[in-house]
Amino acid sequence: xxxxxxxxxxxxxxxxxxxxxxxxxxxxxxxxxxxxxxxxxxxxxxxxxxxxxxxxxxxxxxxxxxxxxxxxxxxxxxxxxxxxxxxxxxxxxxxxxxxxxxxxxxxxxxxxxxxxxxxxxxxxxxxxxxxxxxxxxxxxxxxxxxxxxxxxxxxxxxxxxxxxxxxxxxxxxxxxxxxxxxxxxxxxxxxxxxxxxxxxxxxxxxxxxxxxxxxxxxxxxxxxxxxxxxxxxxxxxxxxxxxxxxxxxxxxxxxxxxxxxxxxxxxxxxxxxxxxxxxxxxxxxxxx
Ligand code: GDP
Numbered sequence: 001x002x003x004x005x006x007x008x009x010x011x012x013x014x015x016x017x018x019x020x021x022x023x024x025x026x027x028x029x030x031x032x033x034x035x036x037x038x039x040x041x042x043x044x045x046x047x048x049x050x051x052x053x054x055x056x057x058x059x060x061x062x063x064x065x066x067x068x069x070x071x072x073x074x075x076x077x078x079x080x081x082x083x084x085x086x087x088x089x090x091x092x093x094x095x096x097x098x099x100x101x102x103x104x105x106x107x108x109x110x111x112x113x114x115x116x117x118x119x120x121x122x123x124x125x126x127x128x129x130x131x132x133x134x135x136x137x138x139x140x141x142x143x144x145x146x147x148x149x150x151x152x153x154x155x156x157x158x159x160x161x162x163x164x165x166x167x168x169x170x171x172x173x174x175x176x177x178x179x180x181x182x183x184x185x186x187x188x189x190x191x192x193x194x195x196x197x198x199x200x201x202x203x204x205x206x207x208x209x210x211x212x213x214x215x216x217x218x219x220x221x222x223x224x225x226x227x228x229x230x231x232x233x234x235x236x237x238x239x240x241x242x243x244x245x246x247x248x249x250x251x252x253x254x255x256x257x258x259x260x261x262x263x264x265x266x267x268x269x270x271x272x273x274x275x276x277x278x279x280x281x282x283x284x285x286x287x288x
Contacts, residue, residue, distance in 0.1 A: 014043065017166055021047055023116060024164070025105040028054045028097070030121030030130060032186050033063035033085060034271050036071045037278040038179035039122050039188065042287075052104035053081045054097065058126045060085035067271040074275045088126035094133035098157065114160045122188045131155060131165060176285045178202075182272045187263045197233075200255035203262060204229040206272055214268035218261065233258065 021027075027048045032039040036057055055075045060068050068085050075083035082100060086093050101117050102108075108115040121127045135157050155163040174180040181202040184194045207215045208224060216224045219236045227235075230251075237243065237254030244250050261267050273281075 017044070017118070017120070018047055020118060020164060020166070021051070024048075024051060024118045025108045025115055026052045026054060026101045026117045028056060028101070028117060028119045030056045030058050030088075030119065030125045030127050032122070032125050032188070033057035033060040033068050033071070035179070035182040035186055035273055036075075036271075037273055037275075038176070038182040039125060039186070041120065041122070042175070044120055050080065054100060054104065055081060055083040056097070056130070057083065057085045058088050058121075058130065061087045062265040062269060064269050064271040067274055070275055071271075086130070088130035088133060091133045094130055097130075098134060098161065101161075109160050111160055114162050116162050116164065118164045118166065120166050122183065124187050127165065131163065134163070175287045176278075176281045178273065178277075178281045185259060185262060185272065187259075196259060197251050197255040200258045201229045201233060203258060203272070204232050207267065207270070208232065211268065211270055214270070218267045 027044070029040060029044060036055075040055070057063070057068055057071060057075075063085075072083045072085060075081055082104065084093075084097075084100070086097075088094065101115060105115055107113070119127060119131065135155060153165045155165060157163050174183070180189075181199055183189050184199040185203045204215070208227065208229065212224050215221070215232070219239050221232070221235050221239070224232055224235075233251060233254050234249045236258060237249035237251060240254065240257050242250040242253035242257065262270065
């Protein structure tokens with residue numbers, strides 16, 4: 001099953017954004033540093049063509065630092081685009097973002113021509129947290145549930161700096177299957193739109209290929225080399241007491257443990273995709 005999620009309000013968000021973009025000077029897109037390409041919105045990239053863009057790789061504290069560098073280079077090589085890594089809760093880097101926006105639109109600013117910045121990002125990526133860090137007052141609601149931010153709001157960060165916050169927005173069709181799984185693993189997809197066991201197995205497959213030592217260490221597993229994803233899920237279930245009567249492993253429970261641990265950064269600093277992998281996935285999905 002591929003992951004699909006496009007709640008009704010997102011359709012409206014698309015229309016609102018097209019309208020809003022007409023008067024926007026800089027677009028900030030907040031990406032999840034653990035899945036930068038999967039969490040980027042291809043529709044937004046098309047709609048915002050020609051506008052200066054700031055790509056923020058957020059939650060970099062949870063991502064693999066070496067891979068984050070690869071992604072920053074990838075985005076910085078794109079026209080009109082500046083990329084930076086961030087931990088949305090930290091105030092100083094968030095304040096630097098304000099300065100970066102001003103640099104990207106040097107002809108705006110001042111009371112006559114306030115700088116208008118649109119901030120976008122998938123649910124749960126840390127948008128509210130970042131907005132709070134950028135401003136001096138506590139304004140945005142934060143929460144751990146996908147889709148908390150529903151209605152657009154305009155936030156006056158300074159007399160000549162307006163920030164437009166959009167509702168959490170995915171896109172009509174997730175074209176790259178791996179991207180769907182990565183979004184689901186990150187917590188951006190509502191629980192009812194995914195099968196947790198399937199998502200956990202895909203996650204384990206990737207971890208076994210790229211982060212086997214971290215995985216083995218987290219769950220105190222002796223031997224993961226050559227194991228299948230489902231075997232490892234069983235081993236984790238057994239270790240963590242996710243066992244049904246009769247001794248069978250409760251795979252659903254084990255899957256929940258794996259997903260929660262990953263989201264909380266308990267398995268280590270992990271990134272679920274690399275630029276070269278992403279290109280190969282896109283090619284296979286015939287996106288490029
Ligand atoms: P929104 O749905 O995009 O507005 O996301 P929130 O700002 O509500 O953040 C979702 C969750 O991610 C919250 O539990 C935040 O504390 C957490 N979070 C946000 N930014 C970061 C970050 O840079 N690093 C880490 N580790 N957690 C973050």
